[in-house]
Amino acid sequence: MSSQSGQFLIRFWGVRGRVPCPGDETVRYGGNTPCIEMQIGEQRLVFDGGTGLRVLGQAMLREMPVEAHLFFSHAHWDHTQGFPFFVPAFVKGNRFHIYGAPSPNGTTIKKRLHDQMLHPNFPVPLQVMGADLQFHDLRATETVQIGDVRVENDRLHYPGEALGYRVSWNDCCVAYVTDIENRPGDLDEHILRVAQGADVLIYDASYTCDSYLEKVNCNGGWSHASWQEGVRIAKVAGVRQLIIFHHEPTHTDLFLDDVSSKLDQELPGGVVAMEGMMVEVCPSPLKGKSKAVNVTMVS
Numbered sequence: 152m153s154s155q156s157g158q159f160l161i162r163f164w165g166v167r168g169r170v171p172c173p174g175d176e177t178v179r180y181g182g183n184t185p186c187i188e189m190q191i192g193e194q195r196l197v198f199d200g201g202t203g204l205r206v207l208g209q210a211m212l213r214e215m216p217v218e219a220h221l222f223f224s225h226a227h228w229d230h231t232q233g234f235p236f237f238v239p240a241f242v243k244g245n246r247f248h249i250y251g252a253p254s255p256n257g258t259t260i261k262k263r264l265h266d267q268m269l270h271p272n273f274p275v276p277l278q279v280m281g282a283d284l285q286f287h288d289l290r291a292t293e294t295v296q297i298g299d300v301r302v303e304n305d306r307l308h309y310p311g312e313a314l315g316y317r318v319s320w321n322d323c324c325v326a327y328v329t330d331i332e333n334r335p336g337d338l339d340e341h342i343l344r345v346a347q348g349a350d351v352l353i354y355d356a357s358y359t360c361d362s363y364l365e366k367v368n369c370n371g372g373w374s375h376a377s378w379q380e381g382v383r384i385a386k387v388a389g390v391r392q393l394i395i396f397h398h399e400p401t402h403t404d405l406f407l408d409d410v411s412s413k414l415d416q417e418l419p420g421g422v423v424a425m426e427g428m429m430v431e432v433c434p435s436p437l438k439g440k441s442k443a444v445n446v447t448m449v450s
């Protein structure tokens with residue numbers, strides 16, 4: 152994905168949680184696990200390395216040499232399983248800055264990515280990757296400045312912990328909040344801090360609270376959130392555009408179409424993320440109140 156120097160573009164390369172789910176019933180929304188690319192002015196950021204990262208890597212091969220900043224929300228399999236297949240990382244001359252928080256037992260993101268490529272899990276170790284890989288351990292609430300792009304984070308309520316990210320550039324802001332567990336009662340102050348006033352909120356909505364079984368999940372205890380909770384947060388935080396994300400693998404295209412229409416009733420303009428979707432966050436960042444969020448599909 153290329154952008155002009157005055158743009159903030161998001162492209163969705165993988166939108167599923169848990170496990171890839173290709174097939175006839177998921178072909179429109181897509182079956183790859185989380186990976187989002189943000190082209191922000193001169194900077195290229197990537198969030199999470201699910202199987203969508205493999206597809207992004209194929210696109211990057213046409214643009215080498217490449218430099219990008221890859222942020223991991225956490226190191227669960229669905230967010231890291233694309234990394235061993237990220238071909239640009241094997242190519243000398245490319246450079247990737249890789250960020251993530253150590254897990255509660257102190258294991259760094261470098262060790263998590265390294266260990267998943269050890270025999271017998273994978274035939275090629277991380278050391279074979281020829282690109283310049285620079286690893287950074289993040290602390291909760293630490294700010295990373297990349298040129299004129301600011302990346303803040305906060306800890307999310309999730310088993311094993313995950314980070315939510317807030318990406319700011321000029322007067323544009325995108326919040327990336329996945330994986331997060333619904334908790335009944337008050338809104339989570341950490342989420343609100345990340346999402347407050349954002350132009351776009353990308354939010355974990357693995358569940359819907361409409362069915363009995365998922366209602367149990369919506370009361371907490373199942374590690375993920377619902378689109379209804381996303382609507383609640385978007386309204387309280389004054390978000391301009393909600394995009395629900397990290398879809399449950401059993402949710403078919405028809406199911407997600409139904410979620411999309413219900414979401415639009417609750418929060419007009421709310422969007423269900425699809426693979427290939429492109430979001431132009433602030434087409435006119437210098438025009439203040441007139442700025443808009445444009446959502447398009449890329450073939």
Ligand SMILES: [Zn+2]
Pocket residue numbers: 168169227229230330397
């Ligand atoms: Zn996940």
